[in-house]
Amino acid sequence: MNASPGYSFDGAQGESGGPGLLLELRESPRGMSQTVGPITSSMPKKCEIFGRIHGVRGRVFTERNFMSTITFTRNLESETLHLPELRSLVGHRVEIVVRDSEPSPEFEAARSVLLKTLDEIGQRCSEPNWDGEQAEAVSSATHAIARRLLELLPSDTPLPVIAAEPDGQLNFEWYQSPRRLLTASISACGTLFWAALINSEDPRGSCQLSDRFPSTLVYWIGLVYG
Amino acid sequence: MIDSTHVPPVDDAELLARFIVNGNEVRADGTVRPQLFLPYKWVELSVNRHRDAASNETWSVGFQVAEQRSKTLLGRADIRASSCWVGTLSVLASPILPHNPNHADIIGYPDRKDEQLSLAAKLAAAIESPWHPASGSDKGRVEA
Numbered sequence: 001m002n003a004s005p006g007y008s009f010d011g012a013q014g015e016s017g018g019p020g021l022l023l024e025l026r027e028s029p030r031g032m033s034q035t036v037g038p039i040t041s042s043m044p045k046k047c048e049i050f051g052r053i054h055g056v057r058g059r060v061f062t063e064r065n066f067m068s069t070i071t072f073t074r075n076l077e078s079e080t081l082h083l084p085e086l087r088s089l090v091g092h093r094v095e096i097v098v099r100d101s102e103p104s105p106e107f108e109a110a111r112s113v114l115l116k117t118l119d120e121i122g123q124r125c126s127e128p129n130w131d132g133e134q135a136e137a138v139s140s141a142t143h144a145i146a147r148r149l150l151e152l153l154p155s156d157t158p159l160p161v162i163a164a165e166p167d168g169q170l171n172f173e174w175y176q177s178p179r180r181l182l183t184a185s186i187s188a189c190g191t192l193f194w195a196a197l198i199n200s201e202d203p204r205g206s207c208q209l210s211d212r213f214p215s216t217l218v219y220w221i222g223l224v225y226g
Numbered sequence: 227m228i229d230s231t232h233v234p235p236v237d238d239a240e241l242l243a244r245f246i247v248n249g250n251e252v253r254a255d256g257t258v259r260p261q262l263f264l265p266y267k268w269v270e271l272s273v274n275r276h277r278d279a280a281s282n283e284t285w286s287v288g289f290q291v292a293e294q295r296s297k298t299l300l301g302r303a304d305i306r307a308s309s310c311w312v313g314t315l316s317v318l319a320s321p322i323l324p325h326n327p328n329h330a331d332i333i334g335y336p337d338r339k340d341e342q343l344s345l346a347a348k349l350a351a352a353i354e355s356p357w358h359p360a361s362g363s364d365k366g367r368v369e370a
Contacts, residue, residue: 131248132296134267163250163259166266169339178257178351183343195260195344197351204340 103155114159115150118143118170125164136168141188145209146170149186152213158225160184169193174221182220196220228278230327236317238308242273242330245288246357247297256356258303260346263332270331273317276304279328287326288360301359309352313345 073095076086122143128136146162149172153159160172169185184194186209194217195204207214228234236242244262246252251262265271274287284302292299310317314334321327332349335342 163261165261165264167339171261173259175253181260181347183260183347185339185343187339193339193343195340195347197344197347202344202348204344206338206340 107156110159111150111153114162115147118146118150118162121162121164121170122146125168130164131166133166135164135166138164138168138170139188142168142170142186145188145190146172146186149192149209149213152209152211154213154218157218157221174224176224180224182217182224184217192217194220196224198223227283228275228321228327230321230323233319233321233327234277236275236307236319236330237277238306238311240307241276241304241354242307242310242317243276243284243288243302243304244271244273245291245302246300247292247295249300252300252357258350258353258357260343260350262303263346263349264342265335269335269337270318270320270333271335272320273305273310273330273332274326275319275328275330277328284328285360287328290325299360301357303353303357304355305349305353310349312348313341315345315349 073093076089076092076094122138122140124130125135125138126140126143128134130137150160150162158174160174163171163173165171165185169187172184172186174182179197179199182194182196184192186192190209191206192209192214193204193206195202198220203220205216207216246258246262248261250259252258263271272291274284276284285299288299288302307317310332314336315332316334318331318333320329320331322329335345
């Protein structure tokens with residue numbers, strides 16, 4: 001196990017903890033530990049973090065997930081972190097999520113490569129019958145929406161496998177195993193039809209792409225790789 | 227092959243073959259993607275019953291299917307009929323006579339794409355083992 005350098009959140013104001021660290025708090029029934037430290041892209045997935053919150057020094061064994069996020073819970077006994085927004089939660093048990101919002105150069109490079117692949121697929125399937133079986137063309141609108149979706153994908157989220165479908169839609173797949181996957185098809189009108197398989201759970205639905213990557217998909221991608 | 231004069235209904239224990247002719251329907255780890263079981267234009271999906279068929283007879287049908295579509299047969303995925311009885315889906319014997327009495331259809335796909343994806347993902351997860359490459363196309367087990 002590696003240990004990150006010690007870090008204190010004392011005196012933090014809003015977004016805090018140095019470059020790329022964002023602090024979030026929300027209520028949770030679970031309890032665990034109370035210390036946290038800086039997150040870096042080089043940090044191993046499982047690691048020991050030293051630090052202190054509100055003067056309490058300690059360490060926590062934590063697990064970093066795919067979005068460089070660590071989560072822990074504690075009783076919020078005072079205006080911890082000196083964030084007035086938390087006053088209504090004082091006395092509650094809260095879950096604290098620290099997410100690394102620093103863009104990863106490796107991720108951005110991989111995203112660029114995938115965007116090129118998407119462009120190639122869009123070009124190759126831009127005419128009807130691209131599969132020799134009367135497939136519908138992938139329209140420029142569908143291609144543009146898929147491109148936008150990929151551009152909006154939160155940094156450090158696993159990249160999908162992309163493929164054209166005979167109905168002219170473009171499919172994004174996040175796959176861990178046959179029973180841990182999310183598949184989403186993008187239509188020309190911007191509707192995303194998605195279905196996930198997480199062991200025995202089989203959620204599915206549709207949503208419209210707006211100016212943010214759909215939070216529903218982020219949630220299920222998290223469970224696919226969780 | 228099944229006696230074309232007496233084609234029995236599909237039994238739950240029967241193994242069904244779904245032929246693979248598109249590289250983007252398989253993964254490098256030997257599994258198949260939901261797209262292999264996604265219907266298009268029709269609400270049924272063709273499969274071929276292994277019942278009373280020698281291995282070379284089943285492969286022969288696969289090569290014919292690929293040839294009709296001007297494609298190369300990459301392989302086949304096998305799925306138990308009982309695994310196809312999921313949600314609104316069922317399996318119906320649908321012989322193509324006189325040449326292929328073993329043909330069957332998975333029927334009952336809903337219209338909504340998300341529902342289709344969900345069912346297709348379940349079928350893809352239920353194949354019996356890694357998909358079988360066709361002879362001469364063992365390099366097909368690469369994600370395309």
